[in-house]
Amino acid sequence: MYRSLLSTVKNWTQPRSLVIGVPYLWLLAFFAIPFVIVLKISFSWMQPIQPGYAPLIEWVEETRRLVVSFNFDNYQVLLRESLYVETFLYSVKVAAVSTFWCLLIGYPMAYAIARSKPSTRNLLLMLIILPFWTSFLLRVYAWVGLLKTNGVINNTLLALGLIDQPLTLLYSDFAVYIGIVYSYLPFMILPLYSNLEKHDLTLLEAAADLGARPVKAFMKVTLPLSMPGIVAGCLLVFIPAVGEFVIPSLLGRTDQLMIGTVLSAQFFGARNWPVAGAVAIVLLLVLLLPILLFQRHQRRELEAVRR
Amino acid sequence: MRQRGWFRGAMLALGLAFLYVPILSMIVFSFNNSRLVTVWDRDNSPTLRWYVRLLENDQLLGAAWISIKVAAMSACGAVILGTLAGVVLTRFGPFRGRAFLSAMTTAPLVMPEIITGIAMLLLFVALEQAIGWPSGRGMSTITIAHITFAMAYVTVIVQSRLAGFDDSLEEAALDLGAKPATVFFRITLPLIAPALVSGWLLAFTLSWDDVVIAQFVSGPGSSTLPMEIFSRVRRGVSPDINALATLMVLVVAVGVVLSTLYMRREEQRRSREERMAHNDGNP
Numbered sequence: 001m002y003r004s005l006l007s008t009v010k011n012w013t014q015p016r017s018l019v020i021g022v023p024y025l026w027l028l029a030f031f032a033i034p035f036v037i038v039l040k041i042s043f044s045w046m047q048p049i050q051p052g053y054a055p056l057i058e059w060v061e062e063t064r065r066l067v068v069s070f071n072f073d074n075y076q077v078l079l080r081e082s083l084y085v086e087t088f089l090y091s092v093k094v095a096a097v098s099t100f101w102c103l104l105i106g107y108p109m110a111y112a113i114a115r116s117k118p119s120t121r122n123l124l125l126m127l128i129i130l131p132f133w134t135s136f137l138l139r140v141y142a143w144v145g146l147l148k149t150n151g152v153i154n155n156t157l158l159a160l161g162l163i164d165q166p167l168t169l170l171y172s173d174f175a176v177y178i179g180i181v182y183s184y185l186p187f188m189i190l191p192l193y194s195n196l197e198k199h200d201l202t203l204l205e206a207a208a209d210l211g212a213r214p215v216k217a218f219m220k221v222t223l224p225l226s227m228p229g230i231v232a233g234c235l236l237v238f239i240p241a242v243g244e245f246v247i248p249s250l251l252g253r254t255d256q257l258m259i260g261t262v263l264s265a266q267f268f269g270a271r272n273w274p275v276a277g278a279v280a281i282v283l284l285l286v287l288l289l290p291i292l293l294f295q296r297h298q299r300r301e302l303e304a305v306r307r
Numbered sequence: 308m309r310q311r312g313w314f315r316g317a318m319l320a321l322g323l324a325f326l327y328v329p330i331l332s333m334i335v336f337s338f339n340n341s342r343l344v345t346v347w348d349r350d351n352s353p354t355l356r357w358y359v360r361l362l363e364n365d366q367l368l369g370a371a372w373i374s375i376k377v378a379a380m381s382a383c384g385a386v387i388l389g390t391l392a393g394v395v396l397t398r399f400g401p402f403r404g405r406a407f408l409s410a411m412t413t414a415p416l417v418m419p420e421i422i423t424g425i426a427m428l429l430l431f432v433a434l435e436q437a438i439g440w441p442s443g444r445g446m447s448t449i450t451i452a453h454i455t456f457a458m459a460y461v462t463v464i465v466q467s468r469l470a471g472f473d474d475s476l477e478e479a480a481l482d483l484g485a486k487p488a489t490v491f492f493r494i495t496l497p498l499i500a501p502a503l504v505s506g507w508l509l510a511f512t513l514s515w516d517d518v519v520i521a522q523f524v525s526g527p528g529s530s531t532l533p534m535e536i537f538s539r540v541r542r543g544v545s546p547d548i549n550a551l552a553t554l555m556v557l558v559v560a561v562g563v564v565l566s567t568l569y570m571r572r573e574e575q576r577r578s579r580e581e582r583m584a585h586n587d588g589n590p
Contacts, residue, residue: 015487016487019391019394019395019399020399020402020408022388022391023388023389023391023392023395023408023412023458023462024395024404024408026388026454026455027392027408027411027412027455027458030427030430030452030454030455031411031414031415031426031455034426034427034429034430035426037426037429037430037433038425038426038429051432051435051436052432105322105325106322108314108315108319108322109318109319109323111315112315112316112318112319113319115315116315122567124319126563126567127323127326128323128326129563130560130563131327131330133512133559133562133563134330134555134556134559135516135533135536135552136516137516137518137536137537138333138536138548138551138552138555139329139330141536141540141548141552142330142332142333143329144540145329145333145336145549146328146329146332152332155346182325182326182329185322185325185326235417239417239418239419240417240418240420242419243419245420245421245519246519246537249541250540250541260419263421263425267425267523273429276425277425277429280421280422280425280426283419283422284422287419290417291414291417291418294413294417295409295410295413295414298413298416298463299409301467302466302470305467305470305471
């Protein structure tokens, strides 16, 4: 017993264990444990005094008893009030539609880059990544100026005589789609590109030799081969888009909020941390499957590099 | 075949226009004299008045200074921790909890920022209750949060760089009697140096750009630049923000062009050296 304990301690002080331990403990303390705390708070009662929530397990000195009080109402509220269900469904819909448009715009772009000359390829990739290095917030804000009632798009259309009345573009579903597609497009293009670039082009020649038209060859060869890239790109757009907060608060509707906005309002406005915690946990559960899919993809990519 | 080439070119041009028109419009209207921002004042434009006003705005400049400090510290922390995690995951073989470490380093890549922000804030509140640290929230809590989510990106970059090299060089050094630490500093680190540079830049940008997480874990007096911008643009468009955006685009564009030129030169130098090595020193 004592011996095994000693050897464990000895193991921990080995340089190897120390190197593993530093990033491990950091992520445990600042990434994993916070989720446990959110889970805990989502089951506790709201409390007007600091820290805003009551402890789950408490030693009461007067009665000399350990009191355990779970509050499941935070979760029941989410089902009872239609606001939450609607907001969740709306967020998933917005993210899905935006992901679809991202794919539709991103796929031809990634394809064109992957099939261009190697010398222009790097330049094109740099042009795709460059906006990503400039402030995300400011790029979303740029769309406010474009989509406003007296913004650039309306002024141009009016000047060209194509419309008589300015269109209502801002603060709509359309504006949110544009914002998400615009901000996340590089995240769709890059995994697609790195997949399409690796394709063996002789397969297409073989298909042509066997009499397949280009469209058919694309559908039967290129598209199936690029599925891993499509899945990765879609997950990289969809998952963060469901919880998006900045884009809907700058461009989105005021009568239909996204879950990120509701979460932030519960947290800072109503200061109901237990309900906010429950919303965060449910959001995490909704996204758990896509997140696990993404992790599987990442693992496979790294194994492919190693081989 | 020529027809399809035309289609590809058109899609690419349209896509790039979509990416760049909003940025260009901000640049153009930053020189507009009109307070109406998007209505061009023909008589008095172009003007630099918004740039002058920007440089007189101590609040924004102060926030920018906080952002630079936080981003630099976060990038250094993220590179150190991310490199350790990347090396551990690719070079250390199996160990207990490896799968969990791997999951913890990929999850932040896709985790919605709002969830990370809330989880971080609740951790800091609970820690303050339990052990009295951190007392209140400010630059240090923002930095810790940024290190945590940026180190995931560094880990991925380092991992894919290390996966590209087999470990024969490291094994050879170990066989020749070098200590593991020596091998790391003399062989592994120089091999992954380019990954560390791009990881540092990416971590700096992620921190410099973040508004959601910062909003949760910041305290009074520690507003970062994106937080200041966000609270301004929520109230509507303002011309000095266009000027700020233009300056930021300028800095990034210059930086990216310089680093691309540098990397291309390094690449050429390396391939030349490789050729010389193959030809026994004759070019």
